[in-house]
Amino acid sequence: MFIAHLPAGYLLTRGIQHRMHEVKYLWIGLAASVLPDVDLLYFYLIDHRQTMHHEYWTHLPIFWLVLWAVLAIGNLSFKNHAVTTISLIFFSNIFLHLILDTFVGGIAWLYPLSSQSFSLVIVPATHMFWVLSFVTHWSFLVELAIVAAAIVMYAKNRNR
Numbered sequence: 001m002f003i004a005h006l007p008a009g010y011l012l013t014r015g016i017q018h019r020m021h022e023v024k025y026l027w028i029g030l031a032a033s034v035l036p037d038v039d040l041l042y043f044y045l046i047d048h049r050q051t052m053h054h055e056y057w058t059h060l061p062i063f064w065l066v067l068w069a070v071l072a073i074g075n076l077s078f079k080n081h082a083v084t085t086i087s088l089i090f091f092s093n094i095f096l097h098l099i100l101d102t103f104v105g106g107i108a109w110l111y112p113l114s115s116q117s118f119s120l121v122i123v124p125a126t127h128m129f130w131v132l133s134f135v136t137h138w139s140f141l142v143e144l145a146i147v148a149a150a151i152v153m154y155a156k157n158r159n160r
Contacts, residue, residue, distance in 0.1 A: 001100045002134060004143035007150030008100060009033020009093045014153060016089055025089050032093035036101075054101060060111050064094045104139050 013029025016022075036058045043053040057063050068091045075083045098107050106117030123137045134140060 001103065001105065001143060002131070002140075004146040005034050005037065005097055005100060006030060007147045008096055010150045011146070011153060012093055012096050013089055014157065016092060020085060020088075022085055025086055028086055029089045029093045032090045033097055035094060036097045052106075054105050054107060054117065055115075059098065059101065059107060061095070061098055061107065061109055062111055064091060064098075067091075103142065104134070104137075 009030050009032065010026075012033070013026055016029070017024075017026070037053075039053045039056040039058040042056065043049060043051070053059065068087065071083075071087050075087070098109075101107050102109070102118055102120060104119060104121045104123050106119040108115055108117050110116065110118075121137075121139050123134055123139060125133050126136065127133045
């Protein structure tokens with residue numbers, strides 16, 4: 001995914017807020033929706049594109065699952081509603097990011113049992129500049145649909 005992580009995070013966070021009758025923490029959902037891609041800094045600046053960035057720890061579901069479990073266990077003793085809400089919004093958006101990356105990018109969902117990456121669609125290299133291969137592939141229409149849905153939801157919420 002190139003452009004849909006942030007709009008998808010907006011849609012998911014607003015949906016959680018609506019169900020929980022909560023209006024705070026939108027920025028946490030938006031930040032979490034793109035957080036796994038912070039590894040792109042390492043990918044370009046340090047690793048010099050030697051390893052596919054979806055193979056870094058920020059794209060490993062087990063890392064986020066363990067972190068979520070530790071936080072949830074810690075919160076059992078405090079029973080803090082705000083922490084529960086924030087962690088729900090944060091980790092839901094992290095996993096949404098990984099699910100969206102599974103669409104065309106490949107995620108190692110079974111790691112550490114297997115390092116095999118799972119992807120629903122393979123985008124063939126049809127252009128010299130790899131980005132063009134993605135934006136001219138039919139799967140990019142899914143991203144555009146997510147962006148359009150987020151714009152519609154934003155417009156509806158803005159008029160309230």
